Amino acid sequence: MNDTLRQARAGNPRLGQQLVFLSEIDKLKLVRRRTPVTDNSRMENSAEHTWHAIVCAMVLREHMPQRVDLLRSLQMLAIHDIVEIDAGDTFAYDAEAQETKGEREERAAARLFGLLPDDQAVEIRRLWHEFEAMQTPESRLAHAVDRLQALLLNSESGGGSWRSGEVTRPKVEARMGPVVAALPSLAPFVEDVIDAFTRAGVIRRG
Amino acid sequence: MNDTLRQARAGNPRLGQQLVFLSEIDKLKLVRRRTPVTDNSRMENSAEHTWHAIVCAMVLREHMPQRVDLLRSLQMLAIHDIVEIDAGDTFAYDAEAQETKGEREERAAARLFGLLPDDQAVEIRRLWHEFEAMQTPESRLAHAVDRLQALLLNSESGGGSWRSGEVTRPKVEARMGPVVAALPSLAPFVEDVIDAFTRAGVIRRG
Numbered sequence: 001m002n003d004t005l006r007q008a009r010a011g012n013p014r015l016g017q018q019l020v021f022l023s024e025i026d027k028l029k030l031v032r033r034r035t036p037v038t039d040n041s042r043m044e045n046s047a048e049h050t051w052h053a054i055v056c057a058m059v060l061r062e063h064m065p066q067r068v069d070l071l072r073s074l075q076m077l078a079i080h081d082i083v084e085i086d087a088g089d090t091f092a093y094d095a096e097a098q099e100t101k102g103e104r105e106e107r108a109a110a111r112l113f114g115l116l117p118d119d120q121a122v123e124i125r126r127l128w129h130e131f132e133a134m135q136t137p138e139s140r141l142a143h144a145v146d147r148l149q150a151l152l153l154n155s156e157s158g159g160g161s162w163r164s165g166e167v168t169r170p171k172v173e174a175r176m177g178p179v180v181a182a183l184p185s186l187a188p189f190v191e192d193v194i195d196a197f198t199r200a201g202v203i204r205r206g
Numbered sequence: 207m208n209d210t211l212r213q214a215r216a217g218n219p220r221l222g223q224q225l226v227f228l229s230e231i232d233k234l235k236l237v238r239r240r241t242p243v244t245d246n247s248r249m250e251n252s253a254e255h256t257w258h259a260i261v262c263a264m265v266l267r268e269h270m271p272q273r274v275d276l277l278r279s280l281q282m283l284a285i286h287d288i289v290e291i292d293a294g295d296t297f298a299y300d301a302e303a304q305e306t307k308g309e310r311e312e313r314a315a316a317r318l319f320g321l322l323p324d325d326q327a328v329e330i331r332r333l334w335h336e337f338e339a340m341q342t343p344e345s346r347l348a349h350a351v352d353r354l355q356a357l358l359l360n361s362e363s364g365g366g367s368w369r370s371g372e373v374t375r376p377k378v379e380a381r382m383g384p385v386v387a388a389l390p391s392l393a394p395f396v397e398d399v400i401d402a403f404t405r406a407g408v409i410r411r412g
Contacts, residue, residue, distance in 0.1 A: 004361055004402050008395040015391060018265050022355075023362050025261060026244040029254045038232040047254035048235045054260065054284050055231060059224050059326065071277040074284075078260050120265065149228075155210055156229050185221060189214040196210050 014117050021115040027085045034091050034161035035153045046081040046089055049149065053077050056145035056152075063183040064141055072138040076131045079124055080142065083108035092150070092175055093167050105132075134178065144182035147175060148190075155193045159202040168206040169198050220323050227321040233291045240297050240367035241359045252287040252295055255355065259283050262351035262358075269389040270347055278344040282337045285330055286348065289314035298356070298381055299373050311338075340384065350388035353381060354396075361399045365408040374412040375404050 005023060009016025031046040044052075054077050061070055081089075086108035090101045109128055113121045131139045154160035162172065172194055180187040197203045211229060215222025237252040250258075260283050267276055287295075292314035296307045315334055319327045337345045360366035368378065378400055386393040403409045 004395070004399045007398055011394055012391065015269070015395065019358065019395065022258075022262055022265060023244060023358055026258065026359065026362070028257075029243050029250060030245070030247070037235050038229060039236070041236070044235060045254065047257045048251065051234075051253045051257040051260070051284065052228075052232065054257070054280075056228055058281055058284060059228060059322070063221070071280070074260075074277070074280050075264055078257065078264060078280075116265070152225065152229055153232065156232070185218065188217055189210070189221065189225065192213055193210045 017115060017117050018120070021112075024112065024115055025082055025085065028082060031081070031084045031089050033089050033150075034164075035150050036157045036160050038153060038156040040157045044153065046084050050077060050081055053142075053145045053149045056149050057141055060145060060148070060183060060186070061141055063185045064137070064144075065184065066137045068137045068141050072127075073141045076127050076139060076142045077146070079128055080131045080146065082112055083128070085112060091161070093161070093164065093171055137182075140178065140182045143178045148179045148183070148186065151176060151179070151190065151193055155197070159197060159200075162197060162202050165204075168204045169194060170206045172203055223321060223323050224326070227318075230318065230321055231288055231291065234288060237287070237290045237295050239295050239356075240370075241356050242363045242366050244359060244362040246363045250359065252290050256283060256287055259348075259351045259355045262355050263347055266351060266354070266389060266392070267347060269391045270343070270350075271390065272343045274343045274347050278333075279347045282333050282345060282348045283352070285319075285334055286337045286352065288318055289334070291318060297367070299367070299370065299377055343388075346384060346388045349384045354385045354389070354392065357382060357385070357396065357399055361403070365403060365406075368403060368408050371410075374410045375400060376412045378409055 005016065005019050008019050029045050029047040032043045033046055033049055035044050036042065037044050054074055057070070057073050057077060061068060083105040087104040090097045109125055113124045116124065130136055131142055134140060134143050150161065154162050176190050180190055194203065198205060211222065211225050214225050235251050235253040238249045239252055239255055241250050242248065243250050260280055263276070263279050263283060267274060289311040293310040296303045315331055319330045322330065336342055337348055340346060340349050356367065360368050382396050386396055400409065404411060
């Protein structure tokens with residue numbers, strides 16, 4: 001934190017806390033995911049991934065049969081990966097890392113959202129817990145586009161994170177379950193992609 | 207566009223258009239800005255910048271005296287830089303490039319948003335024009351956080367895009383005008399940052 005942020009903190013403590021938080025979350029741009037950008041030149045990071053998922057939600061929400069509060073979904077998406085600044089990106093197909101993910105991310109949420117003024121910290125942690133619980137229509141849309149975006153990039157980049165050699169068809173289908181549950185008209189597309197990459201030997205049959 | 211997207215286009219043309227658009231906009235991650243990420247390791251790209259501006263809007267909108275439809279602001283921000291895929295990022299302090307920006311970006315908007323189904327293309331172009339016109343409270347909040355985010359990164363990274371040697375205090379103040387107009391309680395912070403970097407000789411006195 002540089003001097004000017006420190007000064008802002010003294011002159012207007014609430015604004016100071018907000019600016020410290022907004023400056024700290026810049027680090028999400030340095031968290032690397034397992035999914036490449038579509039031209040395969042590098043792995044994508046969690047900040048740009050989040051932007052992409054937000055536009056996916058805007059464009060695809062019409063495929064969700066239930067009514068959904070789009071503002072809540074977009075806000076949830078905007079903050080859903082911030083915990084990765086401390087907890088790292090946990091690879092979706094790494095069962096061991098998935099086991100410790102909850103605890104690591106809870107600690108990260110306490111520290112990072114705790115930089116904000118109390119009322120905003122409470123509100124954003126609530127949004128993040130709602131996302132994680134995947135019970136409301138808003139969080140189901142958010143999860144659906146979060147996972148669909150990864151499938152789209154893997155598909156466009158020739159396999160992406162599926163190329164680790166460890167990924168089986170049943171695991172990919174389980175991962176995409178929330179996509180087809182929330183956005184049923186996307187089921188044929190998702191199935192076609194999984195078929196194509198299983199036939200090509202990128203995804204193992206199981 | 208790979209085979210599976212082509213197939214989706216045949217089986218469900220509307221969904222196919224949406225997926226082609228969502229795949230094409232991945233290229234925004236390759237558009238480099240003049241502002242470095244806070245650890246100075248690289249320049250930021252327009253996709254991750256957009257995400258950062260969206261969180262700024264969520265956290266700072268309480269500083270806007272007028273009522274604002276936050277959903278509209280967030281959607282506007284989410285799409286405001288997509289035209290840069292074709293038109294490039296135009297440096298804020300490059301007067302010559304600013305002159306041709308409008309025409310280049312209109313062509314880009316026609317091609318890129320035109321990938322979507324007609325009704326969505328019309329809706330998103332309208333959002334983008336509203337952003338550009340900077341007349342509504344929603345677009346003024348969006349511009350304010352768009353510019354404030356750059357100031358925050360320049361400040362945290364020790365000068366960032368101001369270090370080109372061409373940037374004068376009156377130009378930075380003009381650029382930050384929409385920030386202090388929309389979010390008046392941020393004026394002292396903005397002024398402190400500009401003061402500090404003028405004293406340090408990074409921003410020229412004019």
